[in-house]
Amino acid sequence: MKNILPGSMLLLMIVACNPPKPTSPSAEMKSNDSAMAALYEKNLASLKAGIAAFESENADSWSAVISDSVIYVSPIYGDMDSTKAHWQQLxxxxxxxxxxxxxxxPIFLPGIDQQTHELDGSVxxxxGWSGVHKSGKHTLVGFYGTYDFNADGKIISAAEFFDAGGLMNAVATK
Structure with missing residues (x-):
């Protein structure tokens, strides 16, 4: 009996001192990641279709990937109009x-939720956007954009950033 107590304590210390085994992500987490990756790919295809429409100057195809209720953040200083109609005017x-x-x-990346830092389907x-201005000047401007989508794969929120003022100055007649 005297040996049982010290032996039990020794066994308890050995078990307690072993580090816990690492746990693998649950099947639910893997399934969610897989679903978000698929959603990202779907939304990326929509965005790429919008970019192709922009490059080919196809207003109808561009408009087809933009929700009528989109909230647009323009890169132009002081531009506070966030509607689809205004974005289309630009x-x-x-x-x-x-x-x-x-x-x-282009470098396309998945977006993440601000709270959870997990994939959320945004893109x-x-x-860089290159082109030839009507003045004959060739331009290239660095660009960053972020886009959220609805269940139909249409853009519901867009924020675009580039040096709009610098671009206008570069093509201004002097």
Missing amino acids: IMSYWADWDSLRLTN RYYG
């Missing part, structure tokens, strides 16, 4: 003033 002005607009060296990208 697009049309680019088409009127530039030829051969092309996205160069963001870095790249």
Whole structure:
């Protein structure tokens, strides 16, 4: 009996001092990651269709991937109009003033939820937009955009960032 107590204590210390075995992600987490990856790919295809429509100056195809209730954040300083109609006006002005607009060296990335830092199906990208202004000047501007989508794969929120003022200064007649 005297040996049982010390032996039990020794066994308890050995078990307690062993590090816990690492747990693998649950099947539910893997399933959620897989679903978010599929949603990202679907939304990426929508965004790429919108980019292709922009490059080919196809207003109907561009409009088809944008929700009517989109909230748009313009890169232009002081531009507070966030509607689809305004965004389309800006697009049309680019088409009127530039030829051969092309996205160069794009890097597309999945977006994450601000709270959980997990994939949320949104898409963001870095790249450069090149073109030839009606003045004959060739331009290339660095670009970053982030986009959220609805269940139909249409953009419901967009924020685009580039040096709009610098671009206008670069093509201004001097």
